[in-house]
Amino acid sequence: MGAKESTAKRSDARRNEKALLDAAAAVFVTDGVDAPVRRIAAEAGVGMGTIYRHFPTxxxxxxxxxxxxxxxxxxxxxxxxxxxxxxxxxxxxxxxxxxxxxxxxxxxxxxxxxxxxxxxxxxxxxxxxxxxxxxxxxxxxxxxxxxxxxxxxxxxxxxxxxxxxxxxxxxxxxxxxxxxxxxxxxxxxxx
Amino acid sequence: MGAKESTAKRSDARRNEKALLDAAAAVFVTDGVDAPVRRIAAEAGVGMGTIYRHFPTxxxxxxxxxxxxxxxxxxxxxxxxxxxxxxxxxxxxxxxxxxxxxxxxxxxxxxxxxxxxxxxxxxxxxxxxxxxxxxxxxxxxxxxxxxxxxxxxxxxxxxxxxxxxxxxxxxxxxxxxxxxxxxxxxxxxxx
DNA sequence: TGCCAAGCGGAACACTGCTCCGTATATTCG
DNA sequence: CGAATATACGGAGCAGTGTTCCGCTTGGCA
Incomplete structure (x- = not known):
């Protein structure tokens, strides 16, 4: 499990996931881990759908x-x-x-x-x-x-x-x- | 402090406060103390305003x-x-x-x-x-x-x-x- | 009985989490 | 290189919170 050929994600998907992680880390520091989802999405510059697609919960x-x-x-x-x-x-x-x-x-x-x-x-x-x-x-x-x-x-x-x-x-x-x-x-x- | 003559509440106010306490106690048992305010108000048969007037928080x-x-x-x-x-x-x-x-x-x-x-x-x-x-x-x-x-x-x-x-x-x-x-x-x- | 302040109800607002689907685009194939 | 297609995106929209606010009702009193 965990090979690299089966999961060929699109480049923008990878980029957004990274952006989301960075944004979340930043927001968590200031607002805590209960920060509104919208805020994290906004900080990452992505839409609501994107955050939920990458991180369902x-x-x-x-x-x-x-x-x-x-x-x-x-x-x-x-x-x-x-x-x-x-x-x-x-x-x-x-x-x-x-x-x-x-x-x-x-x-x-x-x-x-x-x-x-x-x-x-x-x-x-x-x-x-x-x-x-x-x-x-x-x-x-x-x-x-x-x-x-x-x-x-x-x-x-x-x-x-x-x-x-x-x-x-x-x-x-x-x-x-x-x-x-x-x-x-x-x-x-x-x- | 805590005299009875200065706070001459109206009878319906007293009745509602009691109803609210009973309703809250009942709802807390089933739904926990985080139960929606509306639910408690409904259970007591009173409006939203009443619950907040008696218990601000x-x-x-x-x-x-x-x-x-x-x-x-x-x-x-x-x-x-x-x-x-x-x-x-x-x-x-x-x-x-x-x-x-x-x-x-x-x-x-x-x-x-x-x-x-x-x-x-x-x-x-x-x-x-x-x-x-x-x-x-x-x-x-x-x-x-x-x-x-x-x-x-x-x-x-x-x-x-x-x-x-x-x-x-x-x-x-x-x-x-x-x-x-x-x-x-x-x-x-x-x- | 009539007055009026105390009290009431619930519509309305602001803010959540979460879903859904039309649109955009990265990738691939001819 | 250009078209086809699956993949991914965005954000409007829904449902459910807490809380406020104000027109209406009603208890208590003269």
């Missing part, structure tokens, strides 16, 4: 825009595990990376909850790319005896995402990282 | 509908603290109460982040009524040496709310209570 567009950043986060996992002092330190570092990614993209985390499509596409991306990485780090930390057993990676990942999503509309005296630190400490609690 | 309506339940949760705090085996057990029970409240009202937690108004009114209600209660329980647990010092009640309350909000759109194999349990265990971690 908003989540598809969001995924396309941020995919390489998510990939980078995923790939940083094993590296962190190798370089950090301990698996738990790697866990902390990696979570920090993830949190930084989430909070710098306005509404990214929240978008995966509001849109029913976001569940499929955006959340699917997180699950597919990030979940195995987190699972690996958690396993290492558990084997090292730094955290207790029986912590499902899915639950930790979701909780982190949810807290970041909520933090976006919180006041300045609220720091999502504190609650997330609490979550990680909870993994260390042995009862 | 959706959050005002939500607050009015759930206020007594929030009050009940707040009042349960001291009782739990007195009856539970230990302050931390009371904390667990009380959080359970709060979580049950949140997850049974579809979209209640999430509503506080989508609406800018929700921040003011609904979140304000939580902060005003629930935060002192949580603070009291946390203090007791800290004094009993069950949790560590320096845990801001606001952060814990928000994190719990955020996790519940996110859980509403999660699959069946995700349990918000697990992550919240992790959070509470994090409070117990002494380093």
């Amino acid at each position: 908003r989540a598809d567009l969001v995924v396309a825009v941020y995919r390489h950043q998510v990939d980078a986060c995923a790939e940083a996992g094993p590296a962190l595990l190798a370089s950090a002092e301990s698996p738990f330190a790697a866990l902390r570092d990696w979570v920090d990376l993830f949190v930084n990614f989430l909070v710098t993209k306005h509404g990214l985390a929240a978008a995966s909850r509001n849109d029913p499509d976001g569940f499929t596409a955006l959340h699917g991306l997180f699950l597919e790319r990030l979940l195995p990485v987190l699972a690996e780090i958690l396993d290492a930390a558990r084997e090292a005896g730094e955290i207790r057993a029986g912590i499902p990676p899915l639950h930790l990942l979701r909780a982190i995402g949810d807290i970041c999503a909520g933090a976006e509309t919180a006041g300045p005296d609220y720091d999502a990282r504190f609650a997330i630190g609490l979550l990680l400490d909870g993994c260390r609690y042995l009862g | 959706r959050a005002d309506l939500v607050v009015a509908v759930y206020r007594h339940q929030v009050d009940a949760c707040a009042e349960a705090g001291p009782a739990l603290l007195a009856s539970a085996e230990s302050p931390f057990a009371a904390l667990r029970d009380w959080v359970d109460l709060f979580v049950n409240f949140l997850v049974t009202k579809h979209g209640l937690a999430a509503a506080s982040r989508n609406d800018p108004d929700g921040f003011t009114a609904l979140h304000g209600l939580f902060l005003e009524r629930l935060l002192p209660v949580l603070a009291e329980i946390l203090d007791a647990a800290r004094e009993a040496g069950e949790i560590r010092a320096g845990i801001p009640p606001l952060h814990l309350l928000r994190a719990i709310g955020d996790i519940c909000a996110g859980a509403e759109t999660a699959g069946p194999d995700y349990d918000a209570r697990f992550a919240i349990g992790l959070l509470l265990d994090g409070c117990r971690y002494l380093g």
